[in-house]
Amino acid sequence: MKRLLCYIAGTVTFGLTIWRSSTPLSLVAFSDSDWAGNLDDRTSTSGYLIYYDSTLISWRSQKQRTVARSNTEAEYRAIAHTSAELEGVHNLLVEFRQPLPSTPIIYSDS
Template sequence: MHEPCEGHLAATKRILRYLNGTLHFGLVFRRSEPSSSLVAFADADWGSCPDDRRSTSGSCVYLGNSLVTWSSRKQKVVSRSTMEAEYRSVADTTADVVWLNSLLVDMQISQKDIPVIWSDSSSAVAMSVNPVFHAQSKHVDLDAHFVREKVADKVIRVNCNTLI
C-alpha cells in the first residue's frame, strides 16, 4: 500500500475479474446424518508470495457432506522447504479439527469415525506419525509435537491423497 507498482495493479485487476466472473457461485448445504464424521483437507504452496516469499495455507473441513469451515491465509513465517509449509498447514488444520470435534462433543453430536485430515504431502504425513526427529525438521518442533500427540491419542488421523 505504501509503494504500489504495476505488478500490484495487475494482481488487483485479476482478482476483480475473478470475482466478477464468479458472482453466481455459492455453497450448497444439504441435510446429512447427525452422526457424520469430520473430514479435512490441508494444502500449502511454498513461498509463492513474490514480496516476502511466505507460503499460503489453505484448508477446508466437512461434517458429512457439508462444508463447515474453510480458510486460506498467509503463513506467519517463511518456510525453508515444501515439507515445512505443508506441515504447518496440517498443524493449523489439526487445530481447527480438534476445536470442531470438541464443539460437536459439547453439542452431544456423536462421530462415526476418527476425524481424518488429508494432505498431498507424503513427507508431512510421515512426519505426523513418526516420533523420530531428523535434523532437517527440528525448526517445526512445536507443530510436530502438537500433530503427533493428536495422532497418537487417536483424536485425528492424517492421510496422504497424492494423485501420482
C-alpha cells in the same frame, strides 16, 4: 453497532443445512499450502476445508507468518493449523452431544 444489528435482522432466516446421509456422520478435512508463493517476502499460503459429512462447515486461507525452508515445512504448518481447527470443531460437536463414530481425517497432497 446499528449496522451489525441491521445485518443480523436481515439474515435471521439464514442457516446452515446439514443433510443426514445413510452412512455414519464423519468429519473430514483437506489441507494444502504453496511453498514461498508470495514473491515479495517468500512466505507460503496455506488453507483448509472441513466437512461435516458432506457439508462444508469451516474453511480458511491465510499467509503463513514465517518463511518456510522447504515445501515439507510449509505443508506441516498447514496440517498443524488444520488439526487445531479440526480439534475445535470436534470438541464443539461433543458439546452439542453429536459424537463421531470415527476419528476425524485430514487429507493433504504431500
